[in-house]
Amino acid sequence: MSFHSFIPPRRTLMGPGPSDVYPNVLAALSRPTLGHLDPLFIGMMDELKALLQYAFQTRNPMTLAISAPGSAGMEACFVNLVEPGEKVIVCRNGVFGGRMLENIKRLGAEAVVVDTPWGRAVELDKVKAAISAHPDAKFLAFVHAETSTGALSDAKALCAMAREAGMLSIVDAVTSLGGVPVKVDEWGIDAIYSGSQKCLSCVPGLSPVSFSPAAVEKIKNRRSPVQSWFLDQSLVMGYWEGAGKRSYHHTAPVNALYALHEALVQLHSEGLEQSWQRHRQMHERLAEGLGALGLDFIVPQGERLPQLNTVTIPQGIDDAAVRATLLNDYNLEIGAGLGDFAGKAWRIGLMGYGARRENVTLCLAALAEVLNK
Amino acid sequence: MSFHSFIPPRRTLMGPGPSDVYPNVLAALSRPTLGHLDPLFIGMMDELKALLQYAFQTRNPMTLAISAPGSAGMEACFVNLVEPGEKVIVCRNGVFGGRMLENIKRLGAEAVVVDTPWGRAVELDKVKAAISAHPDAKFLAFVHAETSTGALSDAKALCAMAREAGMLSIVDAVTSLGGVPVKVDEWGIDAIYSGSQKCLSCVPGLSPVSFSPAAVEKIKNRRSPVQSWFLDQSLVMGYWEGAGKRSYHHTAPVNALYALHEALVQLHSEGLEQSWQRHRQMHERLAEGLGALGLDFIVPQGERLPQLNTVTIPQGIDDAAVRATLLNDYNLEIGAGLGDFAGKAWRIGLMGYGARRENVTLCLAALAEVLNK
Incomplete structure (x- = not known):
């Protein structure tokens, strides 16, 4: 058997973690x-x-x-x-x-x-x-x-x-x-x-x-x-x-x-309050975009985590195929559902360094393309 | 308080591990x-x-x-x-x-x-x-x-x-x-x-x-x-x-x-047998040099680990001072004794990437200088 160094691609990590690393x-x-x-x-x-x-x-x-x-x-x-x-x-x-x-x-x-x-x-x-x-x-x-x-x-x-x-x-x-x-x-x-x-x-x-x-x-x-x-x-x-x-x-x-x-x-160096605010702001942008794509949040407003956005997978959509396309064609990872939510939800993370405007825009645009919206 | 990135120096690690990393x-x-x-x-x-x-x-x-x-x-x-x-x-x-x-x-x-x-x-x-x-x-x-x-x-x-x-x-x-x-x-x-x-x-x-x-x-x-x-x-x-x-x-x-x-x-890629042999060879060089410095092995021959060489600290030698000088002036780490051997022994590691000729030579030469041999 022969073994070589492992060279991973650069992904945009918008699942439930690990998040994009600084x-x-x-x-x-x-x-x-x-x-x-x-x-x-x-x-x-x-x-x-x-x-x-x-x-x-x-x-x-x-x-x-x-x-x-x-x-x-x-x-x-x-x-x-x-x-x-x-x-x-x-x-x-x-x-x-x-x-x-x-x-x-x-x-x-x-x-x-x-x-x-x-x-x-x-x-x-x-x-x-x-x-x-x-x-x-x-x-x-x-x-x-x-x-x-x-x-x-x-x-x-x-x-x-x-x-x-x-x-x-x-x-x-x-x-x-x-x-x-x-x-x-x-x-x-x-x-x-x-x-x-x-x-x-x-x-x-x-x-x-x-x-x-x-x-x-x-x-x-x-x-x-x-x-x-x-x-x-x-x-x-x-x-x-x-x-x-x-x-x-x-x-x-x-x-x-x-x-x-x-x-x-x-x-x-950023400051905790500024970090909390950035997470909120990016969440609001993402939430607005997800709404425009017809994706519904599972968690009621007021109980939502800005850094982890859980939406219901629309009927007729192939969960694994969408995530695989995002990963393979866009180098973009979003999270599958876990436990009771397996196959029913996507989990979109905006965590730390991942909570920035280009990630929100890429995620929404890629989802629109893959879902043909 | 202000915080900055931590920039460690490059040490030669010849203690009981962590060893020099490839x-x-x-x-x-x-x-x-x-x-x-x-x-x-x-x-x-x-x-x-x-x-x-x-x-x-x-x-x-x-x-x-x-x-x-x-x-x-x-x-x-x-x-x-x-x-x-x-x-x-x-x-x-x-x-x-x-x-x-x-x-x-x-x-x-x-x-x-x-x-x-x-x-x-x-x-x-x-x-x-x-x-x-x-x-x-x-x-x-x-x-x-x-x-x-x-x-x-x-x-x-x-x-x-x-x-x-x-x-x-x-x-x-x-x-x-x-x-x-x-x-x-x-x-x-x-x-x-x-x-x-x-x-x-x-x-x-x-x-x-x-x-x-x-x-x-x-x-x-x-x-x-x-x-x-x-x-x-x-x-x-x-x-x-x-x-x-x-x-x-x-x-x-x-x-x-x-x-x-x-x-x-x-x-x-090196091969296990080659790695074992390299550890033995480097150990033999080190052991010979330590002997010339008058440092005695604690473990009897035949029971010694080539990758971890334990020697008795000579009487009258200040354990901590020697190790501190090696670390501060030579960027060289050797190990202190542990448990029953605390203060009585040094542990000199030749592990993995650390088991190479320049490390053996540096360690022996630095010890000779510090011990005034």
């Missing part, structure tokens, strides 16, 4: 590898922590990037905070709420599921009722931006409910961070995880996380060890902690962390 | 990101699997790269194969055997520890005795190349013992793969994990793994779900499987996988 981030990725205990690398990690705190709008000292994708970030939050037998109220309005439930089950905790129809924001009344019915629950977990449906839930209100009931909140911000407001300290979020490959426009593979002082306290007072050695945050913090000597836990993904640093430098 | 691998890393379900990316994944099978010398269909560092690869092997209450004989002759033990404990399995002094290969007689004393053990786990000490154990003999006793073998090949012979099928290894950042000379962050048909059978017949959702290989395989439709599990670290593919293309 050119500067790709450049940062290929800089010379340093040792993970090199003082210069450690210095970069300190800056990276400050940048993550900016992105999350938090002063939490326990703010870092898990050396694995968002799913591992989710698992890190659950296995560190929740102990076997503890009760978690988990909101499910798409695939990722279901994945939270899977995490809760596998660690031997008890789940109370609050279901909301797919494509809708988590229903606050139902959550309120669940909290009243289960005052012994220790956690409220929900997905801020459901990547499978394009629905945005009211994280501020949900975290306030959790806090009032003395519960800790666990929030999935994989698709929200950088694209819509995420205010960890102001909203009182206790544990939050995100992904590098959505609105941060970094390459996939890392999961930014942050834990509030109350969450850290909960972790410190565990009765049982965290079931995962790799994700045990008390060990990981020995490496990320700024003061004093860094202790080796696992080999950090050095080059990927350069890339995340660069993506966050870009976000900081 | 320039082509850094170039591959920064190629345009594709979607993780893009047919072109899926095609690359098929090639990557074939290349991993070559590196591991196996036909195991379940051969892939975990989307996280070697520690996660270790955890993936243990949590998928071993169920709570099952007995594992674990050999400990350094830090990483101890980490195996930690994994076994955290999943609720029972460990029988076979200790060998640090700096020595795992003692076969002791293992034989443990197997006789514990015929109910289901697994034998050991580290092939102990990164903390530089000792190489006899994987072939250990796996034969396991097989004879009807036990499955779990092998840490983080530092061995690509640097010394690793023959999964010939030796009958059942589960093996490695790291991208050692003798493969890729960037850190990925863990190649392979499972034998017997290991796959064990996983399929589990009574309890795998405690980690992220590392559940039955789910991960739905994405890596070549035939038919790929199902989404987590977002693959696309660019890191380009890099691993490129690193393995390099290994395949």
Whole structure:
């Protein structure tokens, strides 16, 4: 057998992520590898922590990037905070709420599921009722931006409910961070995880996380060890902690962390508010164009994610053929439906660097050609 | 606060890993990101699997790269194969055997520890005795190349013992793969994990793994779900499987996988045997030079890893000062001691692309200058 270097084409990535990566981030990725205990690398990690705190709008000292994708970030939050037998109220309005439930089950905790129809924001009344019915629950977990449906839930209100009931909140911000407001300290979020490959426009593979002082306290007072050695945050913090000597836990993904640093430098230089506004503006342009093409949004206005636009595939249209034509003839990727929405929806992402005018225009014009509109 | 792009210097990496990365691998890393379900990316994944099978010398269909560092690869092997209450004989002759033990404990399995002094290969007689004393053990786990000490154990003999006793073998090949012979099928290894950042000379962050048909059978017949959702290989395989439709599990670290593919293309093009020979030759040059400098190897000849040379720090020498001078004045990284060897040993890596003549010469000449020899 003979093998050759793999040379991918340049695609325009407008699916649910990975999103278009900033050119500067790709450049940062290929800089010379340093040792993970090199003082210069450690210095970069300190800056990276400050940048993550900016992105999350938090002063939490326990703010870092898990050396694995968002799913591992989710698992890190659950296995560190929740102990076997503890009760978690988990909101499910798409695939990722279901994945939270899977995490809760596998660690031997008890789940109370609050279901909301797919494509809708988590229903606050139902959550309120669940909290009243289960005052012994220790956690409220929900997905801020459901990547499978394009629905945005009211994280501020949900975290306030959790806090009032003395519960800790666990929030999935994989698709929200950088694209819509995420205010960890102001909203009182206790544990939050995100992904590098959505609105941060970094390459996939890392999961930014942050834990509030109350969450850290909960972790410190565990009765049982965290079931995962790799994700045990008390060990990981020995490496990320700024003061004093860094202790080796696992080999950090050095080059990927350069890339995340660069993506966050870009976000900081643009400014969070400006980034949120740009996502909104591009969404409005796209939404108007999709409407003109006769494509209907699944999520009601007011609950829509600007960065992930889910539309119903019109009757008689061959889902796979349209996506293949866009990919092969236009180098344009849009996302298929996932879970209940497989074959029924397209997911059009406007994430991070991907949320720019030329992408909106290309996507609308290419869709018009392929759909013969 | 103001933030800027991070521009690392070019170091010569001769520690215990990350090793010097092939320039082509850094170039591959920064190629345009594709979607993780893009047919072109899926095609690359098929090639990557074939290349991993070559590196591991196996036909195991379940051969892939975990989307996280070697520690996660270790955890993936243990949590998928071993169920709570099952007995594992674990050999400990350094830090990483101890980490195996930690994994076994955290999943609720029972460990029988076979200790060998640090700096020595795992003692076969002791293992034989443990197997006789514990015929109910289901697994034998050991580290092939102990990164903390530089000792190489006899994987072939250990796996034969396991097989004879009807036990499955779990092998840490983080530092061995690509640097010394690793023959999964010939030796009958059942589960093996490695790291991208050692003798493969890729960037850190990925863990190649392979499972034998017997290991796959064990996983399929589990009574309890795998405690980690992220590392559940039955789910991960739905994405890596070549035939038919790929199902989404987590977002693959696309660019890191380009890099691993490129690193393995390099290994395949050089040839495994040639790579092993180059590591031996460079080791011999280095060993001769270290001897001339009066530096003594910790590991007895015959048990030494060519790719990781551990020497005793001479009395009166300031460990940290020497390493800092090498790093700051020569851009040369050598490794500190780890665990029991902290402050007592240096670890000099000759891994993958790092195992070349100019590195050996630089290291010896720089050490001579710094040690005033």
